[in-house]
Amino acid sequence: MSDATRMSANTSNVLSIIMGGGQGTRLFPLTRDRAKPAVPLAGKYRLVDIPISNCINSNLRRIYLLTQFNSASLHRHIAQSYKFDHFSGGFVEILAAEQTFSDASWYQGTADAVRKNLAHFLNHDFDFALILSGDQLYRMDFRHILSQHSVTAADVTVATIPVVRNPAQSLGIMQINAERRITRFIEKPKERDVLDTLRLEKAWYSKLGVEGDQEFFLASMGIYVFNRDTLIKLLDNTHTDFGKHIIPGAIQTHRVFSYVFQGYWEDIGTIRSFFEANLDTSSELPRFNFFDMSAPIFTRPRFLPASKVNGAAIDHAIISDGCIINGATIAHSIVGVRSILNDACKLSRTIMLGCDYYESHDSIQRHESMGTPRIGIGHSTRIENAIIDKNARIGNNCVISPAGKPENADHEYYCIRDGIIIVPKNGVVPHGTVV
Numbered sequence: 001m002s003d004a005t006r007m008s009a010n011t012s013n014v015l016s017i018i019m020g021g022g023q024g025t026r027l028f029p030l031t032r033d034r035a036k037p038a039v040p041l042a043g044k045y046r047l048v049d050i051p052i053s054n055c056i057n058s059n060l061r062r063i064y065l066l067t068q069f070n071s072a073s074l075h076r077h078i079a080q081s082y083k084f085d086h087f088s089g090g091f092v093e094i095l096a097a098e099q100t101f102s103d104a105s106w107y108q109g110t111a112d113a114v115r116k117n118l119a120h121f122l123n124h125d126f127d128f129a130l131i132l133s134g135d136q137l138y139r140m141d142f143r144h145i146l147s148q149h150s151v152t153a154a155d156v157t158v159a160t161i162p163v164v165r166n167p168a169q170s171l172g173i174m175q176i177n178a179e180r181r182i183t184r185f186i187e188k189p190k191e192r193d194v195l196d197t198l199r200l201e202k203a204w205y206s207k208l209g210v211e212g213d214q215e216f217f218l219a220s221m222g223i224y225v226f227n228r229d230t231l232i233k234l235l236d237n238t239h240t241d242f243g244k245h246i247i248p249g250a251i252q253t254h255r256v257f258s259y260v261f262q263g264y265w266e267d268i269g270t271i272r273s274f275f276e277a278n279l280d281t282s283s284e285l286p287r288f289n290f291f292d293m294s295a296p297i298f299t300r301p302r303f304l305p306a307s308k309v310n311g312a313a314i315d316h317a318i319i320s321d322g323c324i325i326n327g328a329t330i331a332h333s334i335v336g337v338r339s340i341l342n343d344a345c346k347l348s349r350t351i352m353l354g355c356d357y358y359e360s361h362d363s364i365q366r367h368e369s370m371g372t373p374r375i376g377i378g379h380s381t382r383i384e385n386a387i388i389d390k391n392a393r394i395g396n397n398c399v400i401s402p403a404g405k406p407e408n409a410d411h412e413y414y415c416i417r418d419g420i421i422i423v424p425k426n427g428v429v430p431h432g433t434v435v
Contacts, residue, residue: 011059015126018051018134019110020067026270029424037134038074040353042281043320043336045299046077051132057295058142061090066113068097081300109240129231131224137277137288138265139295145259155230155254159223161261162216171219172243173198174258182256185248208260264288272418278334278351282318340376348384355391386421395431
């Protein structure tokens with residue numbers, strides 16, 4: 001065990017800053033009505049619950065969330081989920097993009113977002129700033145990276161993860177020396193010769209705790225620790241992004257080190273990555289375990305009734321709170337909160353994001369009189385390889401599948417992204433529709 005691991009980091013001098021995300025165009029249409037960190041995850045959570053829970057489990061209780069795009073539902077979730085007592089000094093506070101007399105522009109990137117809020121951050125007494133992304137799935141004790149940051153007397157520490165050659169071509173790759181100091185950074189290296197020069201030395205695997213005997217490359221996780229004075233100095237310019245501008249420049253002028261993380265990490269940047277990461281949580285041995293109570297994932301307490309299942313067949317599925325399942329067949333799927341599934345419907349490799357409310361009897365009758373399905377999945381409907389967003393109304397005797405269709409397409413009732421069919425939030429699929 002390394003010295004950094006053995007040390008108990010002082011967390012009272014750390015300020016955590018979570019990026020609320022940009023437009024999230026690669027997650028459209030899930031981001032049509034919500035910010036990327038507010039996208040539902042694993043039935044009952046939101047993506048933003050991951051970094052906030054990692055902070056709380058690491059005893060980091062001063063947390064800022066920087067928001068800008070489609071942020072109403074994200075703000076509501078934070079307000080309803082994270083309340084600390086008056087005496088702890090802890091908070092999860094939202095800093096929405098704002099215009100001022102000195103600057104009328106919106107956030108132009110991660111570094112620009114932090115720069116525009118420096119005045120708020122500097123009102124606090126802190127020695128280290130922990131910068132986090134709001135749309136990644138991982139479990140990390142931040143006290144380890146903070147300890148290594150102190151031991152190495154670093155100005156900046158970048159969390160990195162060993163990846164193999166193929167994914168390395170779409171990530172920011174770091175080259176380090178024997179002391180873990182970063183000497184080089186290349187964004188998305190495609191050329192084979194360039195990648196060869198960035199390969200991690202196998203002789204260092206045991207020292208860095210890297211498991212396996214494959215060739216590895218150290219990819220940036222978008223998680224940074226800055227000394228207070230270093231952060232102020234590195235933001236004294238017009239550069240807009242940490243990964244593209246600030247970190248590559250700092251390597252030449254400051255002590256920038258790599259913290260090598262061993263564990264599951266997924267950047268939820270595309271529909272495909274969102275889909276696969278969600279479905280994996282329903283497997284017998286998921287790569288990310290929500291049942292690990294040594295470091296629980298927190299979210300909004302909804303006080304919903306337990307789910308009711310009437311004669312269903314369920315295999316490798318997650319059923320969230322408050323669902324009513326009548327005679328359905330569910331396999332390798334996620335069923336979100338308040339979902340209603342009717343007789344003989346079949347779900348396979350499907351993610352239901354759930355509902356925001358239970359539909360009233362009057363609403364059901366009114367919609368049925370107009371020929372519109374009630375909220376939920378109608379009887380004898382088959383759905384596969386799909387994402388059903390919140391409050392969707394899917395009729396009886398429907399078939400929803402991307403089979404035989406293009407990788408990306410748009411339709412009145414649905415869209416297809418990365419080969420996955422998506423029914424958008426509040427979408428309506430009429431009775432008898434075959435997609």
